[in-house]
Amino acid sequence: MPETAECARRGKGDAESNLSAVVTSRMLFDGLELTTGVADLGDADPAWAGIYSPRYSDATVARYIHGQFLEDAGVYLARYQATPYWMSLLTEAQQHFSLVEREGPLRILDLGSGGGNTVVPLLDLYPDAELVASDLSLPLLKALRATLAERYPKRRVPVLQQNAERLLFAPRQFHLVVGGAILHHLRSPARTIAESARILRPGGVAIFFEPFASGNRLVAAVFQALLDLDGGRAPRRSGALPRELRSFLAAASRLPAASQRLSPELARTLDGFCRDISVRSNMNWLTVRLRRRDDKWLFDREFFAAAARRVGFCEPAIFGLTNRPKRFAEHIRAIVRLALGPNEGAFPPWAAEIIDAIDECLTPETRRETLIEAGVVLVKS
Numbered sequence: 001m002p003e004t005a006e007c008a009r010r011g012k013g014d015a016e017s018n019l020s021a022v023v024t025s026r027m028l029f030d031g032l033e034l035t036t037g038v039a040d041l042g043d044a045d046p047a048w049a050g051i052y053s054p055r056y057s058d059a060t061v062a063r064y065i066h067g068q069f070l071e072d073a074g075v076y077l078a079r080y081q082a083t084p085y086w087m088s089l090l091t092e093a094q095q096h097f098s099l100v101e102r103e104g105p106l107r108i109l110d111l112g113s114g115g116g117n118t119v120v121p122l123l124d125l126y127p128d129a130e131l132v133a134s135d136l137s138l139p140l141l142k143a144l145r146a147t148l149a150e151r152y153p154k155r156r157v158p159v160l161q162q163n164a165e166r167l168l169f170a171p172r173q174f175h176l177v178v179g180g181a182i183l184h185h186l187r188s189p190a191r192t193i194a195e196s197a198r199i200l201r202p203g204g205v206a207i208f209f210e211p212f213a214s215g216n217r218l219v220a221a222v223f224q225a226l227l228d229l230d231g232g233r234a235p236r237r238s239g240a241l242p243r244e245l246r247s248f249l250a251a252a253s254r255l256p257a258a259s260q261r262l263s264p265e266l267a268r269t270l271d272g273f274c275r276d277i278s279v280r281s282n283m284n285w286l287t288v289r290l291r292r293r294d295d296k297w298l299f300d301r302e303f304f305a306a307a308a309r310r311v312g313f314c315e316p317a318i319f320g321l322t323n324r325p326k327r328f329a330e331h332i333r334a335i336v337r338l339a340l341g342p343n344e345g346a347f348p349p350w351a352a353e354i355i356d357a358i359d360e361c362l363t364p365e366t367r368r369e370t371l372i373e374a375g376v377v378l379v380k381s
């Protein structure tokens with residue numbers, strides 16, 4: 001059995017139904033209060049030393065996360081390590097909040113820490129903070145623990161198995177909660193926002209980085225146009241697109257006939273992205289298909305404004321993550337690179353020409369408002 005598959009099967013009790021079976025260790029840091037006991041999994045097996053857990057059952061874990069973060073965690077980690085990028089995002093987020101005066105150490109909870117893309121920069125940005133890293137995936141926590149031991153041998157960074165939809169902490173424990181690309185994986189992102197409000201002190205800050213619907217729909221429309229042109233058809237009309245993009249795509253259909261087709265694997269990737277965006281655009285939570293997916297949601301400003309209002313956060317500050325001049329072209333190439341590997345020649349010249357022209361054809365206002373990914377800063381009132 002591969003190690004990650006074995007890791008995925010750890011944990012015999014069920015934190016959400018059988019808490020009394022759990023060994024109690026209430027303090028991760030002095031004075032930090034949990035609402036339930038957690039055990040160091042190393043007590044049962046030294047291979048897991050340093051991972052705290054209330055011992056979720058396999059069934060509980062499987063209700064929330066799937067293969068990508070469990071048995072395929074190794075593939076996921078190899079693909080998505082990007083701490084310098086996340087450092088730049090967190091630094092940009094810092095411009096949108098200031099932390100309240102406090103006595104004692106700054107307390108940070110990182111949600112859905114995965115391999116540590118946000119944990120590592122947070123440790124560097126806040127060298128004196130008490131930071132708890134958390135995730136539901138044991139294979140990812142194990143990899144994270146190894147990274148932390150290697151990079152920060154002298155710093156105590158507890159690693160906690162925790163469901164982000166039911167946080168294990170007592171109210172008003174933290175000054176900062178950070179979730180990098182986690183909400184769109186959750187069954188109920190609104191619940192995690194409410195849980196974050198609960199465990200933050202007044203004036204505390206929650207920061208999330210998430211995919212947004214408007215920009216992803218625009219990218220999907222461009223992909224659909226490329227697929228149409230590849231099949232010798234004019235791009236379909238989509239009333240939901242900005243006018244300038246509609247006229248741009250109509251003009252693209254008058255380009256000299258494509259002499260090179262999209263490769264079958266590229267066409268499959270573009271088509272898969274369009275389908276994915278279409279399913280996620282219909283956010284119906286009861287949809288079984290949606291519940292089984294890892295990537296579930298796409299957000300908009302209204303979602304965060306309403307979720308924040310309900311639980312006592314101030315009006316959110318929402319900022320686009322890629323203000324670079326070629327942000328759509330770069331994002332499109334990143335999607336294809338992640339799917340197909342670093343294959344520079346994936347787009348034939350006629351398609352590359354269209355992609356490179358998208359950013360110029362959009363008005364500055366559309367570029368500002370059409371969010372592909374955004375940072376969301378919520379301050380607890």
Ligand SMILES: C[S@@+](CC[C@H](N)C(=O)[O-])C[C@H]1O[C@@H](n2cnc3c(N)ncnc32)[C@H](O)[C@@H]1O
Binds near residue numbers: 115
């Ligand atoms: C896209 S990854 C992001 C990881 C990391 N924050 C980063 O930026 O690279 C999403 C993470 O959320 C975790 N996750 C998904 N659902 C969760 C849940 N209900 N509770 C805790 N973690 C969860 C996954 O295991 C995964 O590590």
